[in-house]
Amino acid sequence: MTDLPTGLRYLPDYFDRTGQQTLVEAIRNIVTEAPLFIPTMPKTGKEMSVLMTNCGPLGWVTDKERGYRYQAMHPATGRPWPAIPEMLLALWRDVSDYPDPPEACLINFYSASAKMGLHQDSDESEFKAPVVSVSLGDSCLFRVGGTKRGDPTQSFRLKSGDVVVLGGEARLAFHGVDRIYPSTSTLLKNGGRINLTLRRVTKA
Numbered sequence: 001m002t003d004l005p006t007g008l009r010y011l012p013d014y015f016d017r018t019g020q021q022t023l024v025e026a027i028r029n030i031v032t033e034a035p036l037f038i039p040t041m042p043k044t045g046k047e048m049s050v051l052m053t054n055c056g057p058l059g060w061v062t063d064k065e066r067g068y069r070y071q072a073m074h075p076a077t078g079r080p081w082p083a084i085p086e087m088l089l090a091l092w093r094d095v096s097d098y099p100d101p102p103e104a105c106l107i108n109f110y111s112a113s114a115k116m117g118l119h120q121d122s123d124e125s126e127f128k129a130p131v132v133s134v135s136l137g138d139s140c141l142f143r144v145g146g147t148k149r150g151d152p153t154q155s156f157r158l159k160s161g162d163v164v165v166l167g168g169e170a171r172l173a174f175h176g177v178d179r180i181y182p183s184t185s186t187l188l189k190n191g192g193r194i195n196l197t198l199r200r201v202t203k204a
Protein backbone atom coordinates (compact mmCIF):
# COMPACT_ATOMS: atom_id res chain seq x y z
CA MET A 1 0.00 0.00 0.00
CA THR A 2 1.39 3.43 -0.88
CA ASP A 3 0.59 6.80 0.72
CA LEU A 4 -2.76 6.80 2.44
CA PRO A 5 -4.50 10.16 2.88
CA THR A 6 -3.12 12.15 5.83
CA GLY A 7 -5.13 11.31 8.93
CA LEU A 8 -6.20 7.88 7.72
CA ARG A 9 -4.78 5.23 10.03
CA TYR A 10 -4.95 1.57 9.09
CA LEU A 11 -4.59 -0.73 12.11
CA PRO A 12 -4.54 -4.29 10.72
CA ASP A 13 -5.46 -7.14 13.11
CA TYR A 14 -6.45 -4.75 15.90
CA PHE A 15 -8.85 -7.38 17.28
CA ASP A 16 -7.66 -10.99 17.60
CA ARG A 17 -10.02 -13.89 16.93
CA THR A 18 -11.30 -13.97 20.52
CA GLY A 19 -11.97 -10.23 20.45
CA GLN A 20 -13.79 -10.59 17.13
CA GLN A 21 -15.96 -13.40 18.53
CA THR A 22 -16.80 -11.31 21.60
CA LEU A 23 -17.85 -8.43 19.35
CA VAL A 24 -20.02 -10.70 17.17
CA GLU A 25 -21.80 -12.01 20.28
CA ALA A 26 -22.41 -8.43 21.46
CA ILE A 27 -23.78 -7.51 18.02
CA ARG A 28 -26.09 -10.53 18.08
CA ASN A 29 -27.61 -9.19 21.31
CA ILE A 30 -27.90 -5.68 19.89
CA VAL A 31 -29.75 -6.97 16.81
CA THR A 32 -32.21 -8.84 19.04
CA GLU A 33 -33.08 -5.57 20.80
CA ALA A 34 -32.75 -3.28 17.79
CA PRO A 35 -33.69 -5.24 14.63
CA LEU A 36 -31.90 -4.64 11.33
CA PHE A 37 -33.65 -2.21 8.99
CA ILE A 38 -33.32 -1.57 5.26
CA PRO A 39 -32.03 1.97 4.73
CA THR A 40 -33.60 3.89 1.84
CA MET A 41 -32.24 6.87 -0.07
CA PRO A 42 -33.63 10.34 0.57
CA LYS A 43 -36.22 11.44 -2.04
CA THR A 44 -35.96 8.39 -4.35
CA GLY A 45 -36.67 5.82 -1.65
CA LYS A 46 -34.25 3.43 -3.36
CA GLU A 47 -33.12 0.67 -1.02
CA MET A 48 -29.47 0.42 -0.10
CA SER A 49 -27.90 -3.04 -0.29
CA VAL A 50 -26.71 -3.15 3.32
CA LEU A 51 -28.86 -3.83 6.38
CA MET A 52 -28.36 -1.56 9.37
CA THR A 53 -28.89 -1.06 13.03
CA ASN A 54 -27.14 1.05 15.70
CA CYS A 55 -26.09 1.18 19.29
CA GLY A 56 -25.34 4.22 21.43
CA PRO A 57 -27.28 7.32 22.55
CA LEU A 58 -27.81 8.20 18.86
CA GLY A 59 -28.22 6.12 15.71
CA TRP A 60 -27.81 6.98 12.04
CA VAL A 61 -30.96 6.33 10.00
CA THR A 62 -32.30 7.26 6.58
CA ASP A 63 -35.57 7.01 4.70
CA LYS A 64 -37.29 8.48 1.68
CA GLU A 65 -39.25 11.17 3.54
CA ARG A 66 -36.81 12.41 6.16
CA GLY A 67 -33.40 11.56 4.68
CA TYR A 68 -30.13 11.06 6.52
CA ARG A 69 -30.17 11.90 10.22
CA TYR A 70 -29.25 10.84 13.72
CA GLN A 71 -31.98 9.99 16.18
CA ALA A 72 -32.23 8.53 19.68
CA MET A 73 -34.90 5.94 18.78
CA HIS A 74 -35.02 2.92 16.49
CA PRO A 75 -37.17 3.87 13.47
CA ALA A 76 -39.36 0.74 13.66
CA THR A 77 -39.57 -0.10 17.38
CA GLY A 78 -39.47 3.48 18.70
CA ARG A 79 -37.18 2.27 21.48
CA PRO A 80 -33.77 3.72 22.42
CA TRP A 81 -30.75 2.03 20.84
CA PRO A 82 -28.83 -0.48 23.00
CA ALA A 83 -25.63 0.70 24.69
CA ILE A 84 -22.27 0.65 22.90
CA PRO A 85 -20.29 -2.42 24.08
CA GLU A 86 -17.42 -1.61 26.44
CA MET A 87 -14.87 -3.14 24.02
CA LEU A 88 -15.77 -0.51 21.44
CA LEU A 89 -15.62 2.33 23.97
CA ALA A 90 -12.14 1.06 24.88
CA LEU A 91 -11.17 1.06 21.18
CA TRP A 92 -12.35 4.67 20.90
CA ARG A 93 -10.32 5.72 23.95
CA ASP A 94 -7.30 3.98 22.46
CA VAL A 95 -7.37 5.42 18.94
CA SER A 96 -9.65 8.48 18.70
CA ASP A 97 -7.49 11.14 20.37
CA TYR A 98 -10.79 12.78 21.35
CA PRO A 99 -11.74 13.50 24.97
CA ASP A 100 -15.38 12.46 24.84
CA PRO A 101 -17.04 9.13 24.05
CA PRO A 102 -18.64 8.25 20.74
CA GLU A 103 -22.39 8.88 20.55
CA ALA A 104 -23.32 6.53 17.72
CA CYS A 105 -22.16 3.17 16.49
CA LEU A 106 -23.63 2.33 13.10
CA ILE A 107 -23.71 -1.41 12.38
CA ASN A 108 -23.76 -2.37 8.67
CA PHE A 109 -24.41 -5.92 7.44
CA TYR A 110 -23.10 -6.77 3.97
CA SER A 111 -24.23 -9.88 2.11
CA ALA A 112 -21.94 -11.20 -0.64
CA SER A 113 -23.52 -8.83 -3.18
CA ALA A 114 -23.82 -5.71 -1.01
CA LYS A 115 -21.73 -2.59 -1.49
CA MET A 116 -21.63 1.01 -0.39
CA GLY A 117 -21.14 3.86 -2.86
CA LEU A 118 -18.51 6.54 -2.46
CA HIS A 119 -19.66 9.05 0.18
CA GLN A 120 -18.51 11.34 2.97
CA ASP A 121 -19.61 10.88 6.58
CA SER A 122 -20.87 14.42 7.04
CA ASP A 123 -24.13 14.25 9.01
CA GLU A 124 -22.28 14.97 12.27
CA SER A 125 -21.72 18.46 13.74
CA GLU A 126 -18.33 17.51 15.19
CA PHE A 127 -15.59 16.85 12.65
CA LYS A 128 -12.74 17.10 15.16
CA ALA A 129 -13.52 13.57 16.27
CA PRO A 130 -12.56 10.78 13.87
CA VAL A 131 -14.77 8.04 12.48
CA VAL A 132 -13.45 4.71 13.76
CA SER A 133 -14.33 1.65 11.70
CA VAL A 134 -14.13 -2.06 12.61
CA SER A 135 -14.38 -4.87 10.04
CA LEU A 136 -15.69 -8.35 10.94
CA GLY A 137 -16.27 -11.43 8.79
CA ASP A 138 -15.58 -11.56 5.06
CA SER A 139 -12.98 -9.22 3.58
CA CYS A 140 -13.97 -6.28 1.42
CA LEU A 141 -12.44 -3.93 -1.09
CA PHE A 142 -12.44 -0.50 0.56
CA ARG A 143 -11.95 2.63 -1.55
CA VAL A 144 -10.81 5.97 -0.20
CA GLY A 145 -10.16 9.28 -1.93
CA GLY A 146 -9.80 12.92 -1.00
CA THR A 147 -12.26 15.46 0.34
CA LYS A 148 -13.70 16.20 -3.11
CA ARG A 149 -15.79 13.65 -4.99
CA GLY A 150 -13.59 13.77 -8.09
CA ASP A 151 -10.27 13.31 -6.24
CA PRO A 152 -8.22 10.23 -7.14
CA THR A 153 -8.97 7.18 -5.00
CA GLN A 154 -7.06 4.13 -3.90
CA SER A 155 -8.37 0.77 -2.88
CA PHE A 156 -7.26 -1.76 -0.33
CA ARG A 157 -8.63 -4.84 1.33
CA LEU A 158 -10.03 -4.78 4.83
CA LYS A 159 -10.21 -8.10 6.67
CA SER A 160 -11.81 -9.29 9.89
CA GLY A 161 -10.31 -7.61 12.94
CA ASP A 162 -8.94 -4.59 11.05
CA VAL A 163 -9.59 -1.04 12.28
CA VAL A 164 -9.52 2.13 10.16
CA VAL A 165 -9.45 5.61 11.68
CA LEU A 166 -10.63 8.48 9.48
CA GLY A 167 -9.34 11.53 11.32
CA GLY A 168 -7.75 14.88 10.62
CA GLU A 169 -7.76 15.68 6.90
CA ALA A 170 -9.20 12.25 6.16
CA ARG A 171 -12.24 12.83 8.38
CA LEU A 172 -14.19 14.04 5.36
CA ALA A 173 -12.51 11.81 2.80
CA PHE A 174 -14.82 10.12 0.30
CA HIS A 175 -14.91 6.38 0.89
CA GLY A 176 -16.95 3.32 0.03
CA VAL A 177 -17.03 -0.45 -0.27
CA ASP A 178 -16.81 -1.77 -3.84
CA ARG A 179 -17.14 -5.46 -3.14
CA ILE A 180 -17.23 -8.25 -0.60
CA TYR A 181 -14.99 -11.31 -1.01
CA PRO A 182 -17.24 -14.25 -0.09
CA SER A 183 -15.91 -17.12 2.07
CA THR A 184 -12.78 -15.25 3.14
CA SER A 185 -13.63 -15.60 6.85
CA THR A 186 -15.21 -18.24 9.08
CA LEU A 187 -16.16 -15.73 11.79
CA LEU A 188 -19.81 -15.36 10.77
CA LYS A 189 -21.77 -18.62 10.46
CA ASN A 190 -23.70 -17.44 7.43
CA GLY A 191 -20.88 -15.46 5.85
CA GLY A 192 -20.98 -11.80 4.87
CA ARG A 193 -19.35 -8.82 6.48
CA ILE A 194 -20.17 -6.59 9.43
CA ASN A 195 -18.79 -3.07 9.68
CA LEU A 196 -19.05 -0.95 12.80
CA THR A 197 -18.44 2.79 12.72
CA LEU A 198 -18.05 4.78 15.90
CA ARG A 199 -18.95 8.45 15.55
CA ARG A 200 -19.11 11.55 17.68
CA VAL A 201 -22.18 13.48 16.51
CA THR A 202 -22.40 16.62 18.68
CA LYS A 203 -19.64 18.93 19.84
CA ALA A 204 -18.64 18.15 23.41
Ligand SMILES: O=C(O)CCC(=O)C(=O)O
Pocket (backbone or CB within 6 Å): 106, 108, 116, 121, 133, 142, 175, 176, 177, 195, 197
Ligand atom coordinates in the same frame (compact mmCIF):
# COMPACT_ATOMS: atom_id res chain seq x y z
O1 LIG B 1 -18.27 -0.77 5.59
C1 LIG B 1 -17.35 0.05 5.63
O2 LIG B 1 -16.16 -0.30 5.74
C2 LIG B 1 -17.65 1.51 5.53
C3 LIG B 1 -19.01 1.88 6.07
C4 LIG B 1 -19.27 3.35 5.91
O3 LIG B 1 -18.57 4.04 5.23
C5 LIG B 1 -20.41 3.97 6.60
O4 LIG B 1 -21.21 3.27 7.21
O5 LIG B 1 -20.52 5.20 6.52
Ligand SMILES: [Fe+2]
Pocket (backbone or CB within 6 Å): 119, 120, 121, 175
Ligand atom coordinates in the same frame (compact mmCIF):
# COMPACT_ATOMS: atom_id res chain seq x y z
FE1 LIG C 1 -18.94 6.14 5.64
